[in-house]
Amino acid sequence: MPTQQLTLFTDSELSLTLGGSLKNITVCYQTYGKLNPEKNNIILICHALTGDAEPYFDDGEHKGWWQNFMGPGMALDTDKYFFICSNVLGGCKGTTGPMSINPDTGLPYGGDFPQITVQDIVKVQKSLLDQLKITHLYAVIGGSFGGMQATQWAISYPDFMDYVINLCSSLYMSAEAIGFNHVMRQAIVQDPNFNQGHYYQGHYPEQGLATARMLGMLTYRTHIQLTKAFGRAIKQEGNLLGDYFQVESYLSYQGKKFLERFDANSYLQLTRALDLYDPAIGYANALEALTRIKAKYTLVAVTNDQLFKLVDLEKSKQLLEKAGINLQYDEITSDFGHDAFLVDYEFFAPKIRRGLGEMAE
Ligand SMILES: CC(=O)SCCNC(=O)CCNC(=O)[C@H](O)C(C)(C)COP(=O)(O)OP(=O)(O)OC[C@H]1O[C@@H](n2cnc3c(N)ncnc32)[C@H](O)[C@@H]1OP(=O)(O)O
Numbered sequence: 001m002p003t004q005q006l007t008l009f010t011d012s013e014l015s016l017t018l019g020g021s022l023k024n025i026t027v028c029y030q031t032y033g034k035l036n037p038e039k040n041n042i043i044l045i046c047h048a049l050t051g052d053a054e055p056y057f058d059d060g061e062h063k064g065w066w067q068n069f070m071g072p073g074m075a076l077d078t079d080k081y082f083f084i085c086s087n088v089l090g091g092c093k094g095t096t097g098p099m100s101i102n103p104d105t106g107l108p109y110g111g112d113f114p115q116i117t118v119q120d121i122v123k124v125q126k127s128l129l130d131q132l133k134i135t136h137l138y139a140v141i142g143g144s145f146g147g148m149q150a151t152q153w154a155i156s157y158p159d160f161m162d163y164v165i166n167l168c169s170s171l172y173m174s175a176e177a178i179g180f181n182h183v184m185r186q187a188i189v190q191d192p193n194f195n196q197g198h199y200y201q202g203h204y205p206e207q208g209l210a211t212a213r214m215l216g217m218l219t220y221r222t223h224i225q226l227t228k229a230f231g232r233a234i235k236q237e238g239n240l241l242g243d244y245f246q247v248e249s250y251l252s253y254q255g256k257k258f259l260e261r262f263d264a265n266s267y268l269q270l271t272r273a274l275d276l277y278d279p280a281i282g283y284a285n286a287l288e289a290l291t292r293i294k295a296k297y298t299l300v301a302v303t304n305d306q307l308f309k310l311v312d313l314e315k316s317k318q319l320l321e322k323a324g325i326n327l328q329y330d331e332i333t334s335d336f337g338h339d340a341f342l343v344d345y346e347f348f349a350p351k352i353r354r355g356l357g358e359m360a361e
């Protein structure tokens with residue numbers, strides 16, 4: 001089924017956390033499953049950095065990014081729940097972002113798109129649900145960047161949901177993770193085609209974006225998974241200045257493939273929104289913000305996550321405990337590291353089921 005679109009903030013403007021505003025915001029979304037007569041089976045899915053509004057589809061060529069986790073009888077059970085997922089503000093998969101036309105100029109925003117935050121993304125999601133007359137959610141679930149959105153939902157609208165599930169995401173990006181994002185952003189902004197983000201009429205900063213994705217991939221996986229997949233195997237007709245080892249060939253392939261589905265300006269926007277995420281924004285401190293949470297909150301850490309490190313998840317756990325919220329904290333170990341929330345269904349399924357108030361493991 002094709003995705004759906006709604007234009008929001010037509011009569012008013014969305015005031016952004018960091019200043020500035022946006023109007024006529026188009027949101028791309030998709031729904032799955034059936035709404036029950038009581039309208040109490042709705043789950044909002046918040047996607048990660050490069051995700052989109054379609055976690056669940058299979059057209060024979062492409063699959064949704066949570067295809068392994070959703071479906072009849074799966075942990076995200078389409079026979080039981082009604083799911084809604086939208087592309088984030090600032091993205092490039094149908095929702096307003098830097099590629100969109102600025103109504104004031106008639107040209108793409110490009111580098112003029114105002115910096116958005118997780119708080120702004122969540123406000124747009126809430127506006128979408130208001131427009132769809134959804135007044136309560138059974139749950140909000142997300143991994144990585146999506147986990148930050150799920151957390152912010154619980155803070156901003158504490159009476160709006162019963163359960164929140166945050167997979168592989170801490171309450172703050174670490175200095176190291178911000179450092180990775182910085183190097184990735186620098187690869188893009190230093191690309192000779194970047195042109196301060198106004199490249200849509202010319203050549204795209206492809207090399208910069210591909211390089212960013214390559215580095216990103218290394219943080220999403222683990223030493224063990226890369227060793228098992230590639231070890232030190234050499235590519236046939238390898239090039240010492242380029243792809244010599246298979247792992248290099250894999251990364252180059254992933255970088256190039258990424259160009260088909262992502263925009264460099266959105267990458268800059270969304271990685272910065274990750275760095276900037278702070279649950280304390282709008283409150284006296286993080287504790288005051290977290291104390292607002294009423295939903296049962298599940299946090300799942302991957303012990304060998306290279307991006308959201310265990311030590312940071314543990315710090316988040318402590319802060320959530322201090323706030324006195326109803327918390328379920330779990331750890332799993334997966335060769336896939338950070339990307340485990342996209343791949344390792346068998347590890348995550350029981351945690352998700354329990355996080356949704358279903359039977360214990
Ligand atoms: C929640 C979110 O929003 S996530 C955002 C959504 N994004 C995505 O779904 C894209 C991100 N995808 C991913 O991160 C991964 O695809 C995962 C984690 C979902 C699955 O990972 P894996 O099953 O290990 O496959 P991965 O995508 O890493 O690699 C396979 C590809 O690499 C290629 N490849 C493997 N080895 C090599 C090599 N040595 N040289 C070149 N290419 C190689 C394969 O041919 C395959 O190509 P294809 O994608 O065209 O079929």
Ligand SMILES: N[C@@H](CCO)C(=O)O
Nearest residue numbers: 048049050051144220
């Ligand atoms: N593979 C994920 C990692 C970030 O969570 C993505 O591309 O969005």
